[in-house]
Amino acid sequence: MEVLLFGIAKDIVGTSSFRFEGGDVVPQSVLELKERLSETFPEFDNLSSLAVAVNSEYADDSKGLNLGDEIAIIPPVSGG
Amino acid sequence: MEVLLFGIAKDIVGTSSFRFEGGDVVPQSVLELKERLSETFPEFDNLSSLAVAVNSEYADDSKGLNLGDEIAIIPPVSGG
Amino acid sequence: MIVEIVDEIAPGQVYAELSHPNSGGICVFVGAVREFTDNEEVKALEFEAYKSMALREMEKIAGEATQKWELNKVVIRHAVGKKEVEEPVVVVGASSAHRDACFEACRYLIDTLKERVPIWKKEIFKNKMVWVSAHP
């Protein structure tokens, strides 16, 4: 499972991507992934909002995750 | 007093301008000018509206006219 | 503020005219000749202006817009003469710090131009010519 990080999320974690491999404790849902990030990097709690995309689609907290998914951590967008 | 005609007004009267000279019976107001035009060219009564400009400003029917004025007959505008 | 009546409009140039270091938003409207009016094929439009008064009215409208909204730049440019399908006939635009002002001002510019500016448009069809809006 590849996790891409953008904008301030990339700065907080200090990398533009990381992977969960089969041997890792892989988060089962979007919510679990968000919780995991907040625990490790409390600064995520200070953001205005935090969205997650699964395979290039915005995903609800309840969305289940699979090892082959491309995940993106989406802090508040500010295009335009 | 020079009277300029535009758009369909020019087609109705058949000229793009005419003059009232000192010796003519000159209309004293915008209303009188409009009435004069309608009498001579009844087709003016068929237009959606008819405005008059005196010295490049829209003028009310009550506006008085002077020999030195530049008058314009303004049928419904349709720019843009 | 640029207010002009011209023979040919080059819409691409208007962005440079509206650009400004404190304009985060630029809104432009271009009016062009449409091929069909009420399902009848239009061959061309012909525009005629009472030029001196049209320029005064366009200046007033641009001034009104800068009173109503905080604008950095305003352009109103209308073409005269014969224009064929897809050719631009009018371009209006405004630039402002934020986008609300330029959108609202741009809409005001074109709406008010169409109401007040002494310019007339003749539609040239295959078999007839019609002064637009002249009759009810």
Add this chain to the structure above:
Amino acid sequence: MIVEIVDEIAPGQVYAELSHPNSGGICVFVGAVREFTDNEEVKALEFEAYKSMALREMEKIAGEATQKWELNKVVIRHAVGKKEVEEPVVVVGASSAHRDACFEACRYLIDTLKERVPIWKKEIFKNKMVWVSAHP
């Protein structure tokens, strides 16, 4: 429908892209870098995109606009990388038979892009850098 993420935006080209024989109206919005944010001088903006998803979202937004309004052409183009004051960063536009549709659609395109498209903007000031909207 043109949906693109590019390094440089040439706003002048969009008019030709939106022109259409049945479009009497073309409305274009250009977003550019402003010199000041809250009275602080901005040196530059830097844009980063999640490109594959951003393109999908831009396509969806363009599709939604063509569902909501009768449009002949739609363009959404966003720039990435570092942009200096007055440089264009986004251009959206629509063309339609009458002007209501293209104005409303153009506004929808930019408003919805700003809400949903995964693109991020960092403001570069003299002494600091700020990811816009990241914090409450």
